[in-house]
Structures are given as C-alpha cells and as structure tokens.
Amino acid sequence: MEQLGRKEIPVGCRGGGCGVCRVQVLDGGEYHTGKMSREQISEDDEAKGICLACKLVPDSDLQLKVVGKWQNQFVTSTSSKN
C-alpha cells in the first residue's frame, strides 16, 4: 500500500513500535498481526480490532478506519497516553 503511494494511513517505524499507523478493522474482517508494542496496542485495543497497520496481515478483504496516534506532541501540546 505504501509503495502504491496510498497516503491514508500514516507510516512510522514499520516495526510495530511507534504506534503512528494505528487502525481499526471494521465489520469483523479476518486478519492476523505480527508482534506489536503493548504500549501502543493494549489487550483492550486488540479486542476492539485496533492494531498497527505495519503489522497487519489481511486474511480477507478488510475495511479499515485510521485511528491514529495521539496528536503530535512536540514541545507544546499536552495529552495523556491513550
């Protein structure tokens, strides 16, 4: 998808670590994932179909919603994690 120039899903580390590419799989599509940072994807998230796009392997056609990491936190913004 990245190579096709699709820009809808932000691309981060591509290693399941940074959480920039958080997506939610909608409507019970089938998929599995590689290892992802527990700090970015909690067990709760996983139960809701939230995962990191870079570690997502579809086993059927999927509908995805970009959930995204919290806002860019550089310098001024404040937010609590998740």
Next chain:
Amino acid sequence: MSFKGVMRPGHAAIRVLDMQESVKYYVERIGLIKTDEDDQGRVYLKAWDEHDRFSIVLREADSPGIDHMAFKVYSTADLDEFEGKLNDYGQNVERIPANELKGCGERVRFDSPSGHTFELYAEKEVLGNGLGRKNPDPWPEGLKGMQVYRFDHCLLYGSNSKGTVDIFREVLGFDLTEEVVSPEGDRIAAFLSCSNKAHDLAILEYAEPGKLHHVSFMLMSWEEVLRAADIMGMHNISIDIGPTRHGITRGRTIYFFDPSGNRNEVFCGDYTWYPDHGPITWNAEELGKAIFYHDRKLNENFLTVVT
C-alpha cells in the same frame, strides 16, 4: 574535557519485540559482534572497534524502547565521586552489583526529570578490537553488514528535558555543544559532549517521558554511509530518511529502524569539539535545516515516531 571523569557512552540497553530477529539484524546488518548472552536471555553485542565486552544489550520485552543508557567513567574513584554528587543533587541513586550485566563492574544508576534511566560504571571486561596492541592491522577481516565502528550516542525525547540537561552539565561535567531555542527563549533541544565529539548525548523536549529517538553508530566516511543505505535496500530495512546532512553536528547520516521500530542511525563526520568553543545556537524556526540540512524541513516522523 580531559578524558577523566565521564569518558564516553558505554552502552545502551534496548528492548526488542523478537530476540532472534533482532540479533540477526544487529549482527548481520548493522555488523555488531555477539559477545555473550545471559540466563535472563539478554544478548550482548559490541562494534568491532570497541574494546570493552559490550556496547549494546538487547532484552526481549512487549514494548520496544530504551531501558537505560550507560556512560563509562575513568576510575572507580570517579564513580564514587559522581554517586555522591548525584545523591547531593537529589536524584534517586542505586548501586547495581558487578556482573548484573555480565562482564560489567558496579554501576551507579540514577533517574532523571525527563524520565530516562542513566547509569555510570568504571569497569568492563576488555576483549579488545580484534587487532591486538602490537603492530596491529588497520581492520579485521570477516566483518558483516554495515561494519559500524562503535556505538556513538543516543537522542532521547522526554518531558522536563531541562532538568536532565542540567544534571549532565552541572553534575557530570558535560559541555553544551549545540542547542535549539524556541521563539519564547526556551531550549527545546540540547546536544551534550563529555569528550571531543560534537555530541555524546542529545535530548529533545517532548510531551511524554522516557522516549528513545535513536541509537547511533559511527562510520568513517560518506561512502560507508552510502554503502549502509545499500544494505538497507538489499534487505528491505525500514528507512526513515537519508542519506542526508544534519545541520546540527554537521553529521552525514541515515535514519532507519530496527525490526522492533527502534530508530537507528549510522553517521560519519561531525566536527571536533573543544570546551573553549562555546555552544552553537539554532532558532526553532530553522529547525528543519538544523536537522535535515538539504530538505530544510522536518519530516513529521522526526517529531512523532519514537519508542
């Protein structure tokens, strides 16, 4: 700066999601040499031109990032002295027994306002760089991948970074070599040296504490940086940006990611720092140029992708 006191970054303890995949990456691609592992499953690695037993320790965990960054001090007397000063300064300080990390002497661990754990130690088992100290050859045969020379520095992101910078300058004797200052006059990034290098540690102000931006390894030439990028192409290693030029430190660089999403850098060619030079200041408005001198703009990932 006379190579007494704190001498250099000694090691970084890094968390990875999958040990087997990570060891393969750090050995075959980065070119580190695996020197040991322990009964906790931690793996010890060194770059070829380092003399001590390890400079990177990998630990498998459920989230990537950095456990601690450690600096080697010149003597056990220095270690005792810094421990006292850190205590007096009000940090939480703890002595870790010798060989808790295999081959490393006693470590003095302390916390910091930016949420990072740092350590000092004076002794580590010496393996040498494989060339010997009598009529040595210039480099050893049989190196792998990018053939990095040494672990060089870390860039860390954290909240209250000023407090951490103050500890390194006031207690540990680091020099401020470069800084980025906001329009309001706040320092948002600091580059710190305990040596002749343009930086041994850099810290950037961030909303979350305790984050790792990158672990950096040194190469000797632009050609070697380019060759490292070729290896990333060959093996589909996730590249962040580069090869390009940093304004800050003037390093020639490429940023990329390990298999767990920890950012790595290989770079060459910063300048020689002397403590009488005085720090360089960058205005935050020029941050793009300061970080990526050619593009002159930050990619969003520089500010958001951390572990």
